[in-house]
Amino acid sequence: MNGPLSVATIVVALVLAAWLLLRAALNRAPSRFDLLATAVLGALVAVLVLVAVVGLFGDHRPSDTPTFGGYLITTIAFAPTAIYLARMEPTRWGNLILGVACLVLPVLVLRLQQIASVTVA
Structure with missing residues (x-):
């Protein structure tokens, strides 16, 4: 997993989560x-997942590749799903959906890093 790209994804997700949760609190x-900011976060996550998938074809693979693949699928699908659900809920709860999704994404990225750090050469 790419360290700087992972850190950038986590920081952007947490800043965006704070913004969205503040907006939800303000009704x-x-x-x-x-929605656009969340889509940009989704694009950043897509780049991170693409780098991780390319890394799977190298010498150092995660010891639990199926679990890693499941986390990759979950991570890349999370932001678009949150956007879809937030558009279905055009009230403050839509921002709450987006904010919680932005809080979950850093956890998923950290978990991907943990799984990727245990490699089989």
Whole structure:
């Protein structure tokens, strides 16, 4: 797993989570900016997952490749699913959905790093 890219993803997700949860607390519905910012986070996550998939074809593979693959699928699907659900809920709860998704993404990225660190040469 790429260290700087993982850190950037985690930082962006946490900053965005703080923003979205603040907007939910202020009783604001998801704006176009909120949805676009989450989509940008999703693109950053997609790059991270692409780098991880390319890394699977190298010499050092995770010892539990099926679990790693499951986390990859979950990680890349999380942001688009949150956007879809937030668009279905055009109230403050939509921002809460996006905010919680942004809080879960760093956990998924950290878990991917943990699994990737245990490699089989």
